[in-house]
Amino acid sequence: MAQLTPMMQQYVDIKAQHQDAFLFFRLGDFYEMFFDDAIKAAQELEITLTGRGQGEERIPMCGVPYHSADQYMSRLVEKGYKVAICEQVEDPKVAKGVVKREVVKMLTPGTIMEGKMIREKENNYLASFTIFEDESMGIARCDLTTGEGAVTLIQGGQAELIQELSATGAKELVVSKEVNSELLQELERTLAVTISHEEEAELNGRYVHLVKELTQSKLVTTYARLLQYLIRTQKRSLDHLQKVEWYHAEEYMKLDLHSKRNLELVETLREKKKKGSLLSIVDHTVTAMGGRLIKRWIERPLLNESAIEKRHEAVTVFLEDYFAREELRDELRQVYDLERLAGRIAYGNVNARELIQLKKSLQKIPLIEEMVTKLDPSFQERWFHDQAPFEDLIDLLERSIVEDPPISIKDGGMIQEGFHGELDTYRDASVNGKKWIAELERRERQETGIKSLKVGFNKVFGYYLEVTRANRHLLEEGRYERKQTLTNSERFVTPELKEKEALILEAEEKMEQLEYDLFVMIREQVKEYVPHLQSLAHKISEIDVLLGFATVSEKQHYTKPILQPVGDVFIEGGRHPVVESVIPKGEYVANDVKLYPGREMLLITGPNMAGKSTYMRQLALLSVMGQIGCFVPADRAELPIFDQIFTRIGAADDLASGQSTFMVEMLETQYALAKATECSLILLDEIGRGTSTYDGMALAQAIIEYIHDEIGAKTLFSTHYHELTALADQLEHVQNVHVSAVEENGTVVFLHKVIDGQADRSYGIYVAQLAELPRMVTDRAEVLLRELEGQKQPLPNVIERSIQETQPPQLDEVKEPQRQLSLFGEEITAEERKAQQSKAKKLDPREQQVIKKISEADLLNLSPFEVMKLINDCQQQLK
Numbered sequence: 001m002a003q004l005t006p007m008m009q010q011y012v013d014i015k016a017q018h019q020d021a022f023l024f025f026r027l028g029d030f031y032e033m034f035f036d037d038a039i040k041a042a043q044e045l046e047i048t049l050t051g052r053g054q055g056e057e058r059i060p061m062c063g064v065p066y067h068s069a070d071q072y073m074s075r076l077v078e079k080g081y082k083v084a085i086c087e088q089v090e091d092p093k094v095a096k097g098v099v100k101r102e103v104v105k106m107l108t109p110g111t112i113m114e115g116k117m118i119r120e121k122e123n124n125y126l127a128s129f130t131i132f133e134d135e136s137m138g139i140a141r142c143d144l145t146t147g148e149g150a151v152t153l154i155q156g157g158q159a160e161l162i163q164e165l166s167a168t169g170a171k172e173l174v175v176s177k178e179v180n181s182e183l184l185q186e187l188e189r190t191l192a193v194t195i196s197h198e199e200e201a202e203l204n205g206r207y208v209h210l211v212k213e214l215t216q217s218k219l220v221t222t223y224a225r226l227l228q229y230l231i232r233t234q235k236r237s238l239d240h241l242q243k244v245e246w247y248h249a250e251e252y253m254k255l256d257l258h259s260k261r262n263l264e265l266v267e268t269l270r271e272k273k274k275k276g277s278l279l280s281i282v283d284h285t286v287t288a289m290g291g292r293l294i295k296r297w298i299e300r301p302l303l304n305e306s307a308i309e310k311r312h313e314a315v316t317v318f319l320e321d322y323f324a325r326e327e328l329r330d331e332l333r334q335v336y337d338l339e340r341l342a343g344r345i346a347y348g349n350v351n352a353r354e355l356i357q358l359k360k361s362l363q364k365i366p367l368i369e370e371m372v373t374k375l376d377p378s379f380q381e382r383w384f385h386d387q388a389p390f391e392d393l394i395d396l397l398e399r400s401i402v403e404d405p406p407i408s409i410k411d412g413g414m415i416q417e418g419f420h421g422e423l424d425t426y427r428d429a430s431v432n433g434k435k436w437i438a439e440l441e442r443r444e445r446q447e448t449g450i451k452s453l454k455v456g457f458n459k460v461f462g463y464y465l466e467v468t469r470a471n472r473h474l475l476e477e478g479r480y481e482r483k484q485t486l487t488n489s490e491r492f493v494t495p496e497l498k499e500k501e502a503l504i505l506e507a508e509e510k511m512e513q514l515e516y517d518l519f520v521m522i523r524e525q526v527k528e529y530v531p532h533l534q535s536l537a538h539k540i541s542e543i544d545v546l547l548g549f550a551t552v553s554e555k556q557h558y559t560k561p562i563l564q565p566v567g568d569v570f571i572e573g574g575r576h577p578v579v580e581s582v583i584p585k586g587e588y589v590a591n592d593v594k595l596y597p598g599r600e601m602l603l604i605t606g607p608n609m610a611g612k613s614t615y616m617r618q619l620a621l622l623s624v625m626g627q628i629g630c631f632v633p634a635d636r637a638e639l640p641i642f643d644q645i646f647t648r649i650g651a652a653d654d655l656a657s658g659q660s661t662f663m664v665e666m667l668e669t670q671y672a673l674a675k676a677t678e679c680s681l682i683l684l685d686e687i688g689r690g691t692s693t694y695d696g697m698a699l700a701q702a703i704i705e706y707i708h709d710e711i712g713a714k715t716l717f718s719t720h721y722h723e724l725t726a727l728a729d730q731l732e733h734v735q736n737v738h739v740s741a742v743e744e745n746g747t748v749v750f751l752h753k754v755i756d757g758q759a760d761r762s763y764g765i766y767v768a769q770l771a772e773l774p775r776m777v778t779d780r781a782e783v784l785l786r787e788l789e790g791q792k793q794p795l796p797n798v799i800e801r802s803i804q805e806t807q808p809p810q811l812d813e814v815k816e817p818q819r820q821l822s823l824f825g826e827e828i829t830a831e832e833r834k835a836q837q838s839k840a841k842k843l844d845p846r847e848q849q850v851i852k853k854i855s856e857a858d859l860l861n862l863s864p865f866e867v868m869k870l871i872n873d874c875q876q877q878l879k
């Protein structure tokens, strides 16, 4: 360190304060990185690693040009890193010693405003949490691009914290250094977030108005940390931050992280794509703001009956008038992203083109208001009663900004003529000057007689007269000053040309500066409207989402569900919204779901692939759809308002966590049993299949009994343990249903129809055949199956309700040589069987089939003619 140059010393000092970020250190036209930053950045960005200094002291270094640095910085942020931008903050000409440098801005995943990571239809949230001494937890979130902010206070443990944080969908989490590192690792892993630190902070006085309505000091503290981080990293105006909303987590349906993923609400489980999720089906929004809102709605279904009803009412109205709806959507399509525009206006990075977008959007609003109100007069009160007038703003933009301005705000060309007298004067000067120059060209040609003489301009020499060498002698001596000699021509200036040039250039320079100043002034004026724009954005997005619900409801023939705080499930002709959309039209088999007193738990049996999980998910999805205000895919649907949905479905095996599949299954089940209430919905898919048969069955039964006796939640439980179906006789509220399948000519046809009663077979081997497992495997499996079925005895403790009464097996019973079934079905010892097996191996497949056919024939139920036919078939096969 002692040997560092003063500049490197400066670097090291600044880096010490930004250890968690890549430090982009401005040196002339480059941003340079040194030491470990350089090594890592060279790898991540695939740029050349060089060095500074000599020999052993050579410091690793790499750099990117200043003008293209943005893309390198965003690439790092997209990968979850942070970037600190360090600029020269004094003029090198006046600096004594090393030029002063400072970090002027930080780019982090949760705070960036631009680039690929900012998706139109997604919020970009930064979140923070604080764990208080009484173990309550405060959670805050903020989207810097829209200014939206919200806080909540929750109780519970790590699972609740993860659940609530996951609902924020944050890309970055700001926490105190005191949070234990195991928890942070868990959060990083499960939520894939970047962690940042910020210590406790007093609320910055300038922003007190944002939290005025937060009556709990804990909430203010939680938000203060987030705000402090924004102030520290952004170092610029945060005036667009909206009033912080206090949301009460208990007002929304609780969906834990696993259930949300399992149900594929906003993305698919495996590929993490929107396509194939519930969101992709119900999102028919036409604005970016609507796209973001519907995602938030799906992640937080409502519990309040009248709030849900209000959404349903709007959908009903929108559904009734196809033409009005489509016209309205056409208008909405022309509304730009008001929320993010407002953000950019306040943040100070809006350009003239975006102000035109704002103007065009605002011009649409009166018509939209009129159309919405015409559909239902009460909508006036609902959405537009406190609508701020925007006429003045539209007028200002109309007068000030040209219709098609350039993207850059530095090069002029943005401001309308007539908006500002001084600007117009400069413009005239510039235009007149140019006219004068054109006139000069004509005059000089006439006077010199050189037809090819022309006036040109370049940045180094300014305006000049150009003549070819051949004509050079025609110019009057002494009147022209030579400036530049080219191969075939020469360039001259005259004093009067110089004089005019100075006037024109001065006017242009002043014009650009003045345009910029005027633009900033206009932007400041527009800034006054930011809160009104944000509130308008919210209304527009709500209308957009509800119009979208009406659109999908009509297209897919959804019906309005009848929701009651507590009540029965009564679904007729229900469909799984995603599955029905991917299979050929008309092939989906609609199913009823009925859960009422005496039938609150359904045990679902049925072959593999028959549609058990689809049936279970269908109920959960219909509930979510109903509770976000959408209609549902069913002929008729009465549903209770579920407070929580728990699912243990499918293969969401959490391999990355280092936990076994079975452990994950048990953890999720534990969570459901601990948290579910009478008003919850529990979906358990083949619980217990991850362990040995007896273990699994015993657990499954115990779990069913617990839910039945202790919780009383509505429950769907699918299982392959047919023994469990006997529970329906013992438990008052349990009923059996099964998904039907029929066997026709040796093939199994899945009917996907759910009917009362239990299934008799699983057809697992048949599914294995469909999957084209080697024939030897499936044939052998069939033999083994029969063997096992032959052996079948009542399973201890599983059908009996009391598990405690288990008797250990008697020793002599165990010693008895195990009786097994031969390949031909009679009882034999293990040794005899082995001998048979080795013999059987020598038989060819045709012979084996014949043996199978004969051994399986149910002679007592065949007529003599059928027996003859059987033998005839066998003979044919052996030929």
Ligand SMILES: Nc1ncnc2c1ncn2[C@@H]1O[C@H](COP(=O)(O)OP(=O)(O)OP(=O)(O)O)[C@@H](O)[C@H]1O
Pocket: 579, 583, 587, 588, 589, 590, 591, 606, 607, 608, 609, 610, 611, 612, 613, 614, 615, 752, 753
């Ligand atoms: N009601 C239905 N109508 C039409 N097709 C259906 C229906 N239900 C399910 N399917 C089709 O059957 C496939 C298998 O369904 P699902 O995964 O629900 O079966 P499962 O009984 O849970 O199987 P397993 O026991 O093997 O897990 C689905 O992917 C879907 O294509």
